[in-house]
Amino acid sequence: MSEQEQLRIGVMTSGGDAPGMNAAVRAVVRTGISRGCQVFAIYEGYEGMIRGGNLIRPLSWDDVGGILHKGGTVIGTARSTGFRTREGRREAAANLLAHGIDRLVVIGGDGSLTGANLFRQEWPELIQELVAEGRISAAVAARHPFLGIVGIVGSIDNDFSGTDMTIGADTALHRITEAIDAIGSTAASHQRTFVIEVMGRNCGYLALMGAISGGADWVFIPENPPEMEDWQSHICEVLRKGRASGRRDSIVVVAEGARDRQGNPITSQEIKHLLEERLGEDTRVTILGHVQRGGAPSAFDRWMSTLLGHTAVLELISTTPEREPHLIGIRENRVTRVPLMRCVTDSRAVTEAVTAQRYEQAMELRGRSFGESFRTFGTLVQPQPQPLQNGERRLNLAILHSGGPAPGMNTAVRVAVRVAADHGHRVIGVRNGFQGLIHEDLFDMDWMSVSGWATLGGAELGTNRHIPEGSDLYQIARTIENHKIDGILMIGGWAGYQTCHRLYSERHIFPAFNIPMICLPASINNNLPGSELSIGSDTALNNIVQSIDRIKQSAVASRRCFVVEVMGRDCGYLALMSGLASGAERSYMPEKGITLKDLQEDLEEMCYWFGRGKRLSLMIRNERANPIYTTGFICSLFEEEGGSLFEVRQAILGHLQQGGDPSPFDRIQATRLAVRCVEYLIEQGRNEETEGSFIGYKNGKMQIFKLEDMPRMMDAAHARPRDQWWMALDSVSHDLNHRMDHKQA
Structure with a gap:
C-alpha cells in the first residue's frame, strides 16, 4: 500500500480515565501497524x-511497549467545551486532515461517543466549509469523503448498554472489594459499623457488586431505592438483628447517586448519623473516591481491552460511508459489534428512568442478571432465614468439594447454605470431598x-482429588441412606465431575x-465442560499477571528473557490468557505443543531484537506443554544460544x-451459580425421577447440562x-506481540 493510499487511524481517550485504556490503545496501534495502517x-x-x-x-510499535500494565491513559484525556461547538469541530476536522486521518477509534463514555457520532455526521459539510475557506484543497476533500468511527466504552461505572463490561469497571470493583475486605477486618475487631461510599452516579453496578463481593450488610443503589416509607427504621432493625445473631461488624455500601423514592439523595453522612442515633453504633464513613479508578488494571481489563482495540481496527478497515458506526463491546467473553447510537439511547434511557423515579423500569433496563443479583443480596443479608413454606417437604442437601482448591469455593458454599436455609431446608456440610461421604464426616x-x-480463599470444607471406586461406592450409598440426603451440590473440579458421573451411572x-446432584465448576485450570469460565480461574489469572508485572520490573534493568511456568494441567487457558494480558511474545500450551522449530523461531526473533536494543522478552509455558521441552530445557537452550545478547x-x-x-x-460468578444450583436441587427434590447435572455459563447465558452428556x-x-x-485468541496475541520487521530484514 502506497503512502497516499495508506489508511491513517487516529486513536483517542476522552472523558474520565479508566484502567485498561492503555491496553486498548496498544492494541489499536499494533493491530493497525500489522495491517499496514499508520496510527496517530x-x-x-x-x-x-x-x-x-x-x-x-x-x-x-515501540511507542506502546510497556504500557499494558499502566493505569490511566498515557495519551491523556480532557473535557472539551470547544468540541461542543461547530467551530471547534471544524477546527478538529482541519487538524485531522492535516495528517490525512479519516478513521477514529474513540475510547470514552456517553458524551465522548455521542460527540464522535455528531462529528461523523457533520464531516461532509465541515470538509466543504474548509474547502470554501481555502484551508484544504478539493483534492484533499475528495480523498477523505467520510469519517469512519468506532466506539469503545471506557468507564468504571459499567453504565453503558451494548456491552457486559466497560473498560475499567472490573478494576474499580477490585479496588472496592479490597477496601471492603480491609475495612471488614478492623470493623470486626472493634465491633464497628462502616459506611462505604463508592462511585456510580446513576448506576449502582459498583455498589451492588461490591456489596455482594465484600459480604456487606446493606446497599443503596440509584435504580432501586428502599420501597418502604420508613426505610430508616427497617435498615436499623435488620442491622440490630444481625448483631444479635452474632455479627461483630456491619458494613453499609452507598452509591454516590443513591436516593429515596421521592428522589432525595441518600448520603453516607446521613446513614452514619442515622445508625449512631438509633443504634448507638460507633460508625465511621469511608469515601473511596478516585482510588477506584487508579492503579494497574486487572487481568480482565487488560485482555478484554486488548480484544476490543484489536477488533476496532478491523472494523475501521472494513467500514464504508453507508455503514453506521458501531460500539465494540463484549458479551460473555465474545467481542460484539452493536450500533453505536442505539447503545447511547439505551444507556440514557436508564438515567431518564431513574431521574423520573420509574425505578421498576430502571431495574428492567439494567438487565435480568442485575435484578437477580439485587434479590440475592437481599436474601444474603437477612439476619436469619425465612421459615419453611407450608406444605413443602424439608430437604437434606449435602455440600462438598472435590478436586484442587479454587478461590471462590467458600463464597459459593456461603451462598448455597443461606439460600437453602432461607427456603427452610437443612444443609449438611461434607468434609474433605467424597472421602467425607465414605467416612461419614458430616456436620x-x-x-x-x-x-x-464470602471473602475467604481456599476451601473451608476441605477438598481432595480422590475418585471413589469399588467398596467406596457402597460406603457412599450407606452414608446417603443413613443421613437421608436428598440432594448433593458438588463445588469443584474434574475429579468431582468424574465422581458425580460415576454415581449417576451406578444408579x-x-x-x-x-x-x-449438580456440579458447580470451580477450578483455576478452567478445564470443565459446559462453562466458559470456572470459579477460581479469574483469581489465578490475576495472581499470574501481578507476578509477571513484578518480574518485568526486575528484568528491564538488564537484557533478560523470562520463561514463566504456570499451572493448567493439560488445559492452556491460564497460559494463553496470561500471555495476552501481560504482552508475552509466546504462550506454550498443551493444545499446540512445542516443537524444535517453534523454539528456533522464537530464539531467532529474540536475538534479532535484543541485538537492536530490546531489554525484555517474556515467554509463558504451561506446566504440561511438552514432557521433553521443559521450562528448564527452554531456559538452558535460550541461555546457550543467546550468548552475550x-x-x-x-x-x-x-x-x-x-x-x-x-x-x-469469581465471587459474583460463584454467587450466581450457587443460587441456581440450590434452586435446581429444590425443584428436583419434588420429583420422583431425578437427574444428575452440571451448570455453567455457555453462549451468553447460564445453562444446566445433564451428566450423561459430559463424555461428549x-x-x-x-x-x-x-x-x-x-x-x-492465540492469533490476536501473535498479532500484537510479533512484529514482522525481523522477517523482512
Whole structure:
C-alpha cells in the first residue's frame, strides 16, 4: 500500500480515565501497524484534536511497549467545551486532515461517543466549509469523503448498554472489594459499623457488586431505592438483628447517586448519623473516591481491552460511508459489534428512568442478571432465614468439594447454605470431598456458620482429588441412606465431575444414588465442560499477571528473557490468557505443543531484537506443554544460544496461583451459580425421577447440562473441554506481540 493510499487511524481517550485504556490503545496501534495502517495518537482527547500541532502525532510499535500494565491513559484525556461547538469541530476536522486521518477509534463514555457520532455526521459539510475557506484543497476533500468511527466504552461505572463490561469497571470493583475486605477486618475487631461510599452516579453496578463481593450488610443503589416509607427504621432493625445473631461488624455500601423514592439523595453522612442515633453504633464513613479508578488494571481489563482495540481496527478497515458506526463491546467473553447510537439511547434511557423515579423500569433496563443479583443480596443479608413454606417437604442437601482448591469455593458454599436455609431446608456440610461421604464426616451448617466466608480463599470444607471406586461406592450409598440426603451440590473440579458421573451411572446398582446432584465448576485450570469460565480461574489469572508485572520490573534493568511456568494441567487457558494480558511474545500450551522449530523461531526473533536494543522478552509455558521441552530445557537452550545478547531466567509460579482471596469476578460468578444450583436441587427434590447435572455459563447465558452428556463434551484423555473458546485468541496475541520487521530484514 502506497503512502497516499495508506489508511491513517487516529486513536483517542476522552472523558474520565479508566484502567485498561492503555491496553486498548496498544492494541489499536499494533493491530493497525500489522495491517499496514499508520496510527496517530490524539493527545488530551477532543481538546488535542482542536488544538492540533504536536498533540496529534504518529505512534510506532515501540511507542506502546510497556504500557499494558499502566493505569490511566498515557495519551491523556480532557473535557472539551470547544468540541461542543461547530467551530471547534471544524477546527478538529482541519487538524485531522492535516495528517490525512479519516478513521477514529474513540475510547470514552456517553458524551465522548455521542460527540464522535455528531462529528461523523457533520464531516461532509465541515470538509466543504474548509474547502470554501481555502484551508484544504478539493483534492484533499475528495480523498477523505467520510469519517469512519468506532466506539469503545471506557468507564468504571459499567453504565453503558451494548456491552457486559466497560473498560475499567472490573478494576474499580477490585479496588472496592479490597477496601471492603480491609475495612471488614478492623470493623470486626472493634465491633464497628462502616459506611462505604463508592462511585456510580446513576448506576449502582459498583455498589451492588461490591456489596455482594465484600459480604456487606446493606446497599443503596440509584435504580432501586428502599420501597418502604420508613426505610430508616427497617435498615436499623435488620442491622440490630444481625448483631444479635452474632455479627461483630456491619458494613453499609452507598452509591454516590443513591436516593429515596421521592428522589432525595441518600448520603453516607446521613446513614452514619442515622445508625449512631438509633443504634448507638460507633460508625465511621469511608469515601473511596478516585482510588477506584487508579492503579494497574486487572487481568480482565487488560485482555478484554486488548480484544476490543484489536477488533476496532478491523472494523475501521472494513467500514464504508453507508455503514453506521458501531460500539465494540463484549458479551460473555465474545467481542460484539452493536450500533453505536442505539447503545447511547439505551444507556440514557436508564438515567431518564431513574431521574423520573420509574425505578421498576430502571431495574428492567439494567438487565435480568442485575435484578437477580439485587434479590440475592437481599436474601444474603437477612439476619436469619425465612421459615419453611407450608406444605413443602424439608430437604437434606449435602455440600462438598472435590478436586484442587479454587478461590471462590467458600463464597459459593456461603451462598448455597443461606439460600437453602432461607427456603427452610437443612444443609449438611461434607468434609474433605467424597472421602467425607465414605467416612461419614458430616456436620450441620446453619445461617451463621458461613459468616465471613464470602471473602475467604481456599476451601473451608476441605477438598481432595480422590475418585471413589469399588467398596467406596457402597460406603457412599450407606452414608446417603443413613443421613437421608436428598440432594448433593458438588463445588469443584474434574475429579468431582468424574465422581458425580460415576454415581449417576451406578444408579441401577445403588438406589441411594437416585437423588438430584449438580456440579458447580470451580477450578483455576478452567478445564470443565459446559462453562466458559470456572470459579477460581479469574483469581489465578490475576495472581499470574501481578507476578509477571513484578518480574518485568526486575528484568528491564538488564537484557533478560523470562520463561514463566504456570499451572493448567493439560488445559492452556491460564497460559494463553496470561500471555495476552501481560504482552508475552509466546504462550506454550498443551493444545499446540512445542516443537524444535517453534523454539528456533522464537530464539531467532529474540536475538534479532535484543541485538537492536530490546531489554525484555517474556515467554509463558504451561506446566504440561511438552514432557521433553521443559521450562528448564527452554531456559538452558535460550541461555546457550543467546550468548552475550541476553540473560535467561525462569519463574515457576506454583501454588501461589491457587492462593489468595477470590477476585470480585469469581465471587459474583460463584454467587450466581450457587443460587441456581440450590434452586435446581429444590425443584428436583419434588420429583420422583431425578437427574444428575452440571451448570455453567455457555453462549451468553447460564445453562444446566445433564451428566450423561459430559463424555461428549470433554476430551477425557486430556481432562479439558472439547470447546475451548479462548484458543481463537492465540492469533490476536501473535498479532500484537510479533512484529514482522525481523522477517523482512
